[in-house]
Amino acid sequence: MDDAPRCTVPIKLDVPGESRGDLHQTKDQFLHCANRTSDWAWRYDDYCITSKSKAEKALYGELREETNLTANLVQKGIRRAIEAVTGGVEKLKQGEKTSQPYFDSWSVVYDKRSATFNGDHATLSTPNGRLTAEYVLPPKDEREDTPFGRYYASDDWDASNATLQYDEQADEFYLHVTLKNPDYKVESEHQEVESRDEAPENGVVLGVDLNVTGAFAVTSTGEFIGSADSLTHKRDEYERRRGRLQQTGTRSAHLTIQSIGSRFLDWSLDWLHNRANDLIEEAHNADVDGIIFENLDHIRENIANSSKFQQWTSVTFVELVEYKVESTELFVDLVNPAYTSQRCSYCGFTHEDNRDDKHFKCQDCGYEVNADYNAAKNIAVRYCGYIHRGQKSRGGWATSQLALKSGTLNVNGDYTPTKLSG
Structure with missing residues (x-):
């Protein structure tokens, strides 16, 4: 609260x-x-x-x-x-x-x-x-x-x-x-009020790359969430069935189109809700403070040549995540997506030849990895860079780190491994 x-x-x-x-x-x-x-x-x-x-x-x-x-x-x-x-x-x-x-x-x-x-x-x-x-x-x-x-x-x-x-x-x-007043801290029976200078110096964020092929959402921790291909396949099945009914042209066919359209929308929203829950669970498992996406305007532009359904799923997914984290300590923020798919998350070298569909290989250092996973890390890196340059974070931090599979990395490239219990 x-x-x-x-x-x-x-x-x-x-x-x-x-x-x-x-x-x-x-x-x-x-x-x-x-x-x-x-x-x-x-x-x-x-x-x-x-x-x-x-x-x-x-x-x-x-x-x-x-x-x-x-x-x-x-x-x-x-x-x-x-x-x-x-x-x-x-x-x-x-x-x-x-x-x-x-x-x-x-x-x-x-x-x-x-x-x-x-x-x-x-x-x-x-x-x-x-x-x-x-x-x-x-x-x-x-x-x-x-x-x-x-x-x-x-x-x-x-x-x-x-x-x-x-x-x-x-x-x-x-x-x-x-x-x-964001600087206010609740004073409990066993805890004194903290001042702004005593606020957390560092926060951890999870970068997320959204896609229309392959995995629907890929995180900087290497989690691949949902299948964009299966979602598209489901949509194509609906479109084919709707097309056949439209050719029939009867009132009964028109009513059936309305019925299956409503069922498909319900199914799509349920699917997106579940994937949003999967992402939030990953954020909690990784013990991060925030979830970072690309700017929504870019999502629309990036898939402008694809179906409106694919644009709708990406934008709606981000909105659902924003809505679901309102009652938690997590936050959602957006970054400029320029060159996140072309930049090497390992050495920083940026070139259009680095990415070939879902495969990423840096032309400078040779780093090879799934292209969407590389982009997710770059999304988080960019947010960390914003904080490093003095932009105010949602958590009031002085610095920020990105969550990886087995630890965290800051904007200077310093890696901190996950502490193992026991």
Whole structure:
């Protein structure tokens, strides 16, 4: 549990007239997700569902199709409903009267995956893309004594999430930004409060390379997770069957196409959920602090010539991992993927001839290894390099290491073997 102190700063937004409808549409679809989840989870005749993972597994695919929201906003809508249902269940257990949660108040929940919180503006995800809204602030010389100046503009507080609200009478939008103090340490009965200088000097990260052939995900510890080929094969089988039914052209065939499409989507999401669990288990086994992927924009561009399904599986997989680690101490971050497939993870020599499909052989030092495994190590190395050059890490570290099969390696090439117990 994160016990860092929090505060909320309301900020008025200057939303362009042509974009105001986008925010109202976002609210409508967000509340739709919450109310659909509430309908599904609230079951007097059976039992109420209070598991966020079960709700997402059952509803995520349908809600993505029913709305134009990003995955994160759909997940937030599901989570809001499940939290309300859980609260209702607790009231019932205590003998209190309550009813199924229903959401009609104007609000949308954002976090750093669906919004960016900048010094003078925010960008917010909507069904029609990202919207930029300027902050309506007092003059600079008057901000110091305001909540914005004391908290939002302070380096000691980080924006973690926000709730967008609308004042109907004034026709104004407000972003209620929640900030927390990342340097705060909980003082227990046997432990004194730690200062920032006593924070961990070093963290360990797991690099992950995603693929459309061979292993679906390969880690810097040498774990090969899932088969991208079998996933593609399953998709091809579905497409062939759909093609035959489309040629038939009957109403019965059309209904069958809808049915098998829904089953295939459910199967695909279940498969991705399981592979995400496999990756998180590997991260825990390797005792790492973070999981590092390539930038999602690159994933889309890298497989732009492949099917939209392959793009969807890669992006959805990362989103699922992000969602699943929210309740753990793990984090997910992204790096620029440039040349990770061409760089030698052993000596650093970079050349396009180093990689031949799934085989990697360095033209300089002769290092040979599976190409995806080499790329996964480079992804982690790049993140370690960011930290080495002073970029702030998610864990507040001064340095970082990458997890390998039998130990860790830092950005300077210093290897630390895994300590064997007993």
